[in-house]
Amino acid sequence: MIETIALCKNFGDLEVLRGITETVRNGEVISVIGPSGSGKSTFLRCLNLLESPTSGTVVFDGVSLTDRGVDLNLHRQKMGMVFQHFNVFPHLTVLQNITLAPVLLKKRSRPDAEAYARELLARVGLSDKAQEHPRRLSGGQKQRLAIVRALAMDPEVMLFDEPTSALDPEMVGEVLQVIKNLVLQGMTCVIVTHEMGFAREVSSRVLFMDEGRIEEQGSPEELFDRPRSPRTQAFLSKVLR
Amino acid sequence: MFDNFGPNIARVLEKYWGLFLQGAGYTLLLSFITVFFGTILGSALALMRRSRFKPANALATGYVELMRGTPLLLQLYFFYFMLPELLPLLNLSKFACVSIALVFNSAAYVCEIVRAGIQAVDPGQTEAARTLGLSARQAMTRIVLPQAVKNILPALGNEFVTVIKETSLASTFFVGDLMTQYSTVRGTMFLVLEPLVVVGVIYFLLTFFLSKLVNSLERRMKASD
Ligand SMILES: Nc1ncnc2c1ncn2[C@@H]1O[C@H](COP(=O)(O)OP(=O)(O)O)[C@@H](O)[C@H]1O
Ligand SMILES: [Mg+2]
Numbered sequence: 001m002i003e004t005i006a007l008c009k010n011f012g013d014l015e016v017l018r019g020i021t022e023t024v025r026n027g028e029v030i031s032v033i034g035p036s037g038s039g040k041s042t043f044l045r046c047l048n049l050l051e052s053p054t055s056g057t058v059v060f061d062g063v064s065l066t067d068r069g070v071d072l073n074l075h076r077q078k079m080g081m082v083f084q085h086f087n088v089f090p091h092l093t094v095l096q097n098i099t100l101a102p103v104l105l106k107k108r109s110r111p112d113a114e115a116y117a118r119e120l121l122a123r124v125g126l127s128d129k130a131q132e133h134p135r136r137l138s139g140g141q142k143q144r145l146a147i148v149r150a151l152a153m154d155p156e157v158m159l160f161d162e163p164t165s166a167l168d169p170e171m172v173g174e175v176l177q178v179i180k181n182l183v184l185q186g187m188t189c190v191i192v193t194h195e196m197g198f199a200r201e202v203s204s205r206v207l208f209m210d211e212g213r214i215e216e217q218g219s220p221e222e223l224f225d226r227p228r229s230p231r232t233q234a235f236l237s238k239v240l241r
Numbered sequence: 242m243f244d245n246f247g248p249n250i251a252r253v254l255e256k257y258w259g260l261f262l263q264g265a266g267y268t269l270l271l272s273f274i275t276v277f278f279g280t281i282l283g284s285a286l287a288l289m290r291r292s293r294f295k296p297a298n299a300l301a302t303g304y305v306e307l308m309r310g311t312p313l314l315l316q317l318y319f320f321y322f323m324l325p326e327l328l329p330l331l332n333l334s335k336f337a338c339v340s341i342a343l344v345f346n347s348a349a350y351v352c353e354i355v356r357a358g359i360q361a362v363d364p365g366q367t368e369a370a371r372t373l374g375l376s377a378r379q380a381m382t383r384i385v386l387p388q389a390v391k392n393i394l395p396a397l398g399n400e401f402v403t404v405i406k407e408t409s410l411a412s413t414f415f416v417g418d419l420m421t422q423y424s425t426v427r428g429t430m431f432l433v434l435e436p437l438v439v440v441g442v443i444y445f446l447l448t449f450f451l452s453k454l455v456n457s458l459e460r461r462m463k464a465s466d
Contacts, residue, residue: 050372073375105375
């Protein structure tokens with residue numbers, strides 16, 4: 001579904017991604033772990049070209065997104081993204097946050113979009129918040145809203161960049177549960193996370209990134225229980241303790 | 242000089258209150274014209290400064306630097322004497338020439354206000370909009386600008402307060418503003434201090450209450466997000 005070929009990204013002199021060739025297949029749930037600064041976010045943001053790669057190719061549904069003249073906006077509609085800091089729209093109500101893009105881009109009628117939004121809100125336990133402004137929501141609620149906002153576009157894949165890192169501990173569970181439910185429904189996901197227990201539980205594959213490369217990858221059992229690379233071992237021994 | 246200060250103030254007010262009122266009216270009108278058209282021109286400049294089209298960007302940047310780097314009084318002289326030369330057919334009045342100078346000056350400052358207001362919106366907002374599939378333009382008009390307005394409006398209010406004071410320079414050309422009326426009264430009553438105090442108090446009252454208004458507007462906007 002998404003394929004990167006020799007993906008490189010530099011920020012000035014800093015080589016953040018050093019040649020990543022990787023494929024995300026339909027229905028896969030991929031967790032990306034690794035030390036901070038290893039390029040996980042940059043890798044994720046290259047998948048929908050929020051960062052444009054310095055070199056290399058990103059192919060989505062057979063279309064090379066890195067080619068000139070590709071309608072990125074159209075392809076981005078099919079890739080939902082959830083950020084560490086939620087980035088919900090503070091000037092819109094919860095419902096407007098969700099319906100904005102479907103009405104504007106998919107030409108859905110407002111009643112249709114709202115009905116769908118309410119259905120999605122019910123699934124994440126936010127039914128009673130539809131008319132609120134986001135400033136009245138807790139962090140966990142904002143993140144659930146951000147997920148629903150992405151889902152309202154019926155994406156083929158969801159990209160999560162540390163979706164629980166900015167949350168108070170007591171709210172982490174509710175957001176992870178929402179992601180778990182998505183996974184159970186068969187959504188293709190790429191999740192950058194520091195929640196190792198969660199990664200082990202939901203992932204079909206885990207990528208360990210270090211210094212801009214994918215140092216090691218495998219099933220959760222392989223990677224967490226029998227890591228081969230010394231770097232992976234060192235990292236896991238620090239975070240799992 | 243301070244002999245009869247109180248009685249003189251009373252005399253000045255009694256005789257010329259109408260003139261001062263008219264002057265205050267002109268000052269406010271001039272300030273309003275300046276900020277209103279300055280906002281339109283300034284927003285256009287801000288757009289140019291954000292554009293990827295290099296010449297537009299360079300032109301706007303140069304313009305802003307020039308207007309902010311030279312004295313307003315000099316610009317007033319320039320427009321006052323050059324505009325009728327350049328556009329003789331328009332038959333511009335003194336008031337129009339001075340207004341245009343003030344507008345062109347204020348636009349440079351408004352440009353920076355608009356730019357700063359847009360930049361103050363979290364870049365994560367644009368990113369979230371773009372990942373949903375919105376174009377750069379849609380993200381700007383639907384997501385960024387509505388939030389930037391909350392930063393821009395109070396700053397424009399402050400610009401208005403600043404402009405009220407700056408329009409006093411326009412009195413150099415006797416356009417009827419508050420400071421012009423001061424000169425008139427000084428000349429006819431042979432009093433320097435008393436009309437100055439009266440005019441000063443009027444300026445202060447105008448700016449003081451407008452500032453208060455801007456502050457409360459600002460607080461209301463902060464509270465709503
Ligand atoms: N926009 C940027 N400009 C400059 N450097 C950046 C930018 N984004 C990320 N970096 C740098 O790239 C490196 C990798 O960042 P990131 O992908 O966010 O790592 P991770 O998500 O694994 O913590 C870091 O050293 C970071 O400082
Ligand atoms: Mg990161």
